[in-house]
Structures are given as structure tokens and as C-alpha cells.
Amino acid sequence: xxxxxxxxxxxxxxxxxxxxxxxxxxxxxxxxxxxxxxxxxxxxxxxxxxxxxxxxxxxxxxxxxxxxxxxxxxxxxxxxxxxxxxxxxxxxxxxxxxxxxxxxxxxxxxxxxxxxxxxxxxxxxxxxxxxxxxxxxxxxxxxxxxxxxxxxxxxxxxxxxxxxxxxxxxxxxxxxxxxxxxxxxxxxxxxxxxxxxxxxxxxxxxxxxxxxxxxxxxxxxxxxxxxxxxxxxxxxxxxxxxxxxxxxxxxxxxxxxxxxxxxxxxxxxxxxxxxxxxxxxxxxxxxxxxxxxxxxxxxxxxxxxxxxxxxxxxxxxxxxxxxxxxxxxxxxxxxxxxxxxxxxxxxxxx
Amino acid sequence: xxxxxxxxxxxxxxxxxxxxxxxxxxxxxxxxxxxxxxxxxxxxxxxxxxxxxxxxxxxxxxxxxxxxxxxxxxxxxxxxxxxxxxxxxxxxxxxxxxxxxxxxxxxxxxxxxxxxxxxxxxxxxxxxxxxxxxxxxxxxxxxxxxxxxxxxxxxxxxxxxxxxxxxxxxxxxxxxxxxxxxxxxxxxxxxxxxxxxxxxxxxxxxxxxxxxxxxxxxxxxxxxxxxxxxxxxxxxxxxxxxxxxxxxxxxxxx
Numbered sequence: 001x002x003x004x005x006x007x008x009x010x011x012x013x014x015x016x017x018x019x020x021x022x023x024x025x026x027x028x029x030x031x032x033x034x035x036x037x038x039x040x041x042x043x044x045x046x047x048x049x050x051x052x053x054x055x056x057x058x059x060x061x062x063x064x065x066x067x068x069x070x071x072x073x074x075x076x077x078x079x080x081x082x083x084x085x086x087x088x089x090x091x092x093x094x095x096x097x098x099x100x101x102x103x104x105x106x107x108x109x110x111x112x113x114x115x116x117x118x119x120x121x122x123x124x125x126x127x128x129x130x131x132x133x134x135x136x137x138x139x140x141x142x143x144x145x146x147x148x149x150x151x152x153x154x155x156x157x158x159x160x161x162x163x164x165x166x167x168x169x170x171x172x173x174x175x176x177x178x179x180x181x182x183x184x185x186x187x188x189x190x191x192x193x194x195x196x197x198x199x200x201x202x203x204x205x206x207x208x209x210x211x212x213x214x215x216x217x218x219x220x221x222x223x224x225x226x227x228x229x230x231x232x233x234x235x236x237x238x239x240x241x242x243x244x245x246x247x248x249x250x251x252x253x254x255x256x257x258x259x260x261x262x263x264x265x266x267x268x269x270x271x272x273x274x275x276x277x278x279x280x281x282x283x284x285x286x287x288x289x290x291x292x293x294x295x296x297x298x299x300x301x302x303x304x305x306x307x308x309x310x311x312x313x314x315x316x317x318x319x320x321x322x323x324x325x326x327x328x329x330x331x332x333x334x335x336x337x338x339x340x341x342x343x344x345x346x347x348x349x350x
Numbered sequence: 351x352x353x354x355x356x357x358x359x360x361x362x363x364x365x366x367x368x369x370x371x372x373x374x375x376x377x378x379x380x381x382x383x384x385x386x387x388x389x390x391x392x393x394x395x396x397x398x399x400x401x402x403x404x405x406x407x408x409x410x411x412x413x414x415x416x417x418x419x420x421x422x423x424x425x426x427x428x429x430x431x432x433x434x435x436x437x438x439x440x441x442x443x444x445x446x447x448x449x450x451x452x453x454x455x456x457x458x459x460x461x462x463x464x465x466x467x468x469x470x471x472x473x474x475x476x477x478x479x480x481x482x483x484x485x486x487x488x489x490x491x492x493x494x495x496x497x498x499x500x501x502x503x504x505x506x507x508x509x510x511x512x513x514x515x516x517x518x519x520x521x522x523x524x525x526x527x528x529x530x531x532x533x534x535x536x537x538x539x540x541x542x543x544x545x546x547x548x549x550x551x552x553x554x555x556x557x558x559x560x561x562x563x564x565x566x567x568x569x570x571x572x573x574x575x576x577x578x579x580x581x582x583x584x585x586x587x588x589x590x591x592x593x594x595x596x597x598x599x600x601x602x603x604x
Contacts, residue, residue: 052479129497132479136487136494149488177488181480256496258529258580 046117058169063187073145089273096284104143109284215327237265241302382546412508417444428460470501470532508571529580531587561593
């Protein structure tokens with residue numbers, strides 16, 4: 001009996017130890033299969049392919065570790081995941097404008113990070129032309145991470161964990177900006193959301209309710225012109241009629257091109273995972289999807305210079321709004337939101 | 351049977367050919383070298399950062415604190431018709447003596463009657479992600495918020511400038527229309543060709559930075575003291591395209 005008890009507690013301790021060590025290093029479970037890219041059915045060819053940034057487990061893990069590490073910010077208080085939360089499709093849930101270092105408030109709403117490799121430019125104004133160089137912006141922005149790339153590299157070179165992660169990824173001891181940025185792009189580039197109920201429905205693996213079906217139909221005629229399937233954006237810049245916020249005075253695309261007619265146009269955002277990326281619009285002005293639909297449904301709301309394809313929407317009845325919202329909620333991809341490959345490796349559960 | 355036989359013959363032929371291919375070119379591939387030196391001047395005076403005062407066309411005095419620019423896609427045109435081309439980029443920086451000398455290797459023998467290059471960075475390299483070497487964003491010649499390289503930086507002070515501290519700064523870049531600031535520069539060498547004959551040749555170029563402020567667009571420090579995006583950038587780009595000239599060519603073998 002005694003021996004039996006001892007045996008059982010020893011086994012329990014053993015199980016506990018294996019369990020704990022698993023939790024300590026979630027990266028161990030990432031295999032080549034997890035980071036192999038195959039173009040999802042029905043999707044166009046991506047704009048960013050990994051041809052010049054060959055995917056590997058080690059580079060992906062390095063990129064993911066960097067993404068979640070405060071080391072990228074000046075006072076070690078902020079990481080990319082602070083603003084880009086996985087459970088919110090890497091947007092910042094319930095934050096109108098971004099919150100950065102020293103509790104500073106930014107000027108734009110944090111967008112979801114998903115299906116980035118199909119975009120042809122990044123940020124609400126499309127100012128960034130390649131996924132690899134995007135992270136320079138938050139790192140050097142005084143109200144986001146307030147660091148310099150030089151200093152990040154100095155810190156990484158002093159950190160034995162990173163010395164070893166870089167060595168595993170690149171087979172030598174060089175730590176430079178190119179490797180930092182390319183590994184981050186392996187992580188952000190693989191944030192792909194294609195397993196929503198909508199996707200299953202399109203692949204005949206799920207069914208829609210009557211309301212959802214009706215919502216999809218309405219969506220196709222009224223919204224898909226800009227929020228084009230399957231990415232739910234056509235990558236263009238448009239003015240969707242929202243009035244300019246005179247405090248922020250964000251001229252959007254115009255600031256990048258210097259062309260008058262581009263003022264107050266913004267990159268059409270994808271609507272995947274829209275249910276959980278509230279609040280909405282580049283400045284987070286709407287808290288709910290109903291508010292968004294109230295906006296589209298009432299032409300008297302519109303800013304002058306609104307995109308003419310908005311006129312196709314017309315007045316929406318409450319039932320129509322409810323149906324469209326029911327459909328939009330089918331775009332939530334739980335598998336993506338809780339995908340272990342993308343989760344914060346620094347989180348300790350006990 | 352036949353198949354294996356064929357493969358065998360094929361391999362034997364390959365084995366016979368390969369050594370010839372790999373040995374003969376080595377003898378021929380001893381190629382020449384060209385060293386290009388940049389001499390930075392303001393009209394007739396040698397550029398001195400932070401200390402010397404100069405005068406522009408309008409008689410406004412100024413001093414220079416920073417002068418850097420990108421060059422690339424160097425092309426040497428030969429009379430024999432076999433040109434030399436290298437896509438590489440170089441960042442020439444007044445503050446870094448070694449950057450003012452560029453060495454090109456493996457230049458085929460020949461008489462070269464012109465040199466051309468671009469001032470700037472080609473549009474593909476502005477769009478294709480994170481780079482290392484001369485194009486590393488750490489060189490502080492990169493715009494992050496509106497992706498692209500800064501092709502040329504000229505900074506300094508002038509008492510007439512209305513910016514804080516009398517500063518002026520011209521950060522010129524942009525690879526897209528309507529504000530494409532890449533300029534191709536072509537310099538004639540027919541009178542004094544670069545003759546490469548398995549040895550080193552030296553080309554000394556003059557970079558006259560007062561051209562940046564002069565023609566065809568006269569820059570008045572009291573009106574335009576800052577250019578840091580597409581606005582007014584091509585005014586300056588149209589000026590800098592004329593800032594290079596040939597000072598001398600020396601061929602070691604002569």
C-alpha cells in the first residue's frame with residue numbers, strides 16, 4: 001500500500017514536471033508542418049511571398065519571440081503584442097486609439113493583423129510598402145516603443161537567449177536589422193485567418209441560418225464592392241463617408257501621396273474577425289457594428305467627397321442591419337484566435 | 351541497357367569538358383580594377399563640414415553640417431562594345447572619408463568612354479523589404495512611415511533661414527511619379543578614357559554641392575529651408591543631377 005502510494009505520487013510529480021516544462025517552452029511543439037505556407041483555396045496569389053525570406057521553424061520562433069518581447073521598446077514596457085492581442089485578431093480590443101509607451105495615446109486605431117501577405121501596402125494610409133519594413137515604425141515611434149533599431153540590436157547582442165535564437169535561425173552569429181525584420185515578417189506573414197464559419201460554409205462544410213444567408217446576399221450587393229471576398233478588402237483607398245475628426249485631422253492617404261483627391265481616403269480594412277476587433281474605423285469612432293451600419297444606411301451622415309459606390313447601399317431596415325451583422329459574425333475565426341502557434345511564449349500559467 | 355550506355359557517354363563527355371571550362375577562364379579572368387574618388391567641393395573650395403562659410407548665388411552665407419548620397423547601377427561604356435555594369439549601391443558620406451572611394455573589381459579589359467550611374471535607389475529596391483549593407487535602414491537614409499530611401503541629405507545653417515537655429519535640411523527621395531527623384535548621370539570620357547588592362551585605373555570625380563542650390567532652380571534659404579517629403583523634392587533633384595564632373599583619369603598601365 002505504502003509503496004503504491006509513493007509510486008502514485010512519484011508518477012504525479014513526473015506528470016507535473018513534464019506538464020510544466022511543456023508550458024515553459026511552447027515553441028518546442030512547432031514543427032515544419034506548422035509553418036509551411038500553402039495558398040488557401042480561392043485566394044489570389046499573395047503579394048508578399050516568402051521567396052526572399054525562406055520560412056523555417058527557427059526563424060519563425062525568433063520572429064514570434066521578438067514580437068512578444070518588451071526588449072523592442074525603450075523602457076522594456078511594451079511589445080508588439082501589447083497593442084496587437086491574439087484574442088482580438090491582433091487588434092487592440094476596446095481601445096479607440098492605440099496605447100503605447102509611457103501611457104501615450106496614438107492617433108489611430110490598432111488594426112487586426114491577419115492575411116497581411118495579400119496586402120499591397122500597410123497602415124491605414126498604405127504608407128508602408130513591404131511587410132518586412134513595417135516594424136521600424138512602431139519601434140522608432142516616440143509614442144509607441146520609442147526605441148532605435150541600433151539600440152535594439154545592441155540589446156539583442158547582449159542577450160544570450162537571442163544570441164542562440166539568431167544562431168539557430170541563421171547558422172552564424174550575425175545579428176543585424178535585416179535578420180530582425182525578416183524574422184518578424186515570418187511571424188506576421190503567417191498570421192493567416194481562413195477558418196471562419198464563412199469559409200466552412202463556402203467550402204460546403206457548414207450551414208448558415210436564414211438570417212446569415214440573407215446577410216451574405218445583402219453584403220454582396222452593398223458592401224463587397226470595397227470589402228471584396230475572400231479577403232474582404234480590395235486593397236484600395238476610399239472615403240467611406242465618415243466625417244473628418246477635426247481634432248485628429250487625419251488626411252489619410254493624402255498625406256502619403258500629396259494628392260488632393262486622396263485626402264480622407266483610407267485603406268479598405270478587411271472585415272474578417274470584425275466581431276472582436278471593435279471599436280471600428282481608423283480612429284475607432286464606432287463601438288458597435290450596429291453603429292457602423294447606421295452610418296452606412298443614412299446618406300445624410302456622409303462627408304462630401306464620399307465614394308460614389310456607397311450610394312448603392314441605400315436605406316437599411318433594422319432587419320437588414322441585423323442580417324448583415326449576423327453574417328459579419330460568421331467571419332470570426334476561433335481557430336485563429338486561439339492558435340497555439342501564434343500565442344505569447346512569455347506567458348507562464350502558474 | 352541503352353539508357354545506361356547513353357548516360358555513361360554523356361558523363362564521360364561532361365568529365366572531359368568540365369575541366370576545360372573551369373580552367374581556361376581563370377587565366378582570362380584576371381580583370382581590372384577601377385577606383386573612383388569623390389572630391390566634395392562648394393564651387394572652388396574644398397568642402398569642410400561645420401566650420402567654413404560659403405555663399406550661394408543670392409549671396410546668402412551658409413555652412414554645411416551633413417552631406418550624404420546614394421549612387422548605384424554604375425555602367426561603363428566601352429568602345430569595343432563590351433560594357434561593365436554593376437547594380438550595387440554605395441552611400442557616399444562627407445563625414446566618412448572611406449566612403450568617398452568606391453572600388454569596382456572584375457572589370458573586363460577595354461577602353462571605356464563614358465560612365466553613368468543613378469543618384470538614388472532604384473524603385474525595386476525601394477519596395478522589396480529589409481536590406482543590409484549600404485541599404486541598411488540603420489544608415490539613416492530611410493523613411494519608415496512612407497517607405498523609401500532618402501537619396502540625398504544636405505543639412506546646414508544659414509543666418510537667413512527662418513527655421514529654428516537658422517537650420518536648413520534637404521532630404522530628397524521618392525521613386526514614384528509624380529515625384530520621382532532618381533536621376534541618371536552620364537559623364538563623357540572620350541577625351542580621357544579609362545583604359546583597363548588587367549591593372550588599376552583611377553577616376554576622380556568632382557561633386558559640387560553648390561549645384562544643388564543653384565540651377566536650374568535657385569534655392570533661397572529664407573524661403574525654402576526644409577524639404578523632407580515629396581513637396582519640392584524634384585526642384586532639388588533637377589539641380590543635383592548636374593553636380594558631378596570628371597576631374598581626372600589615371601590608368602596605371604600607361
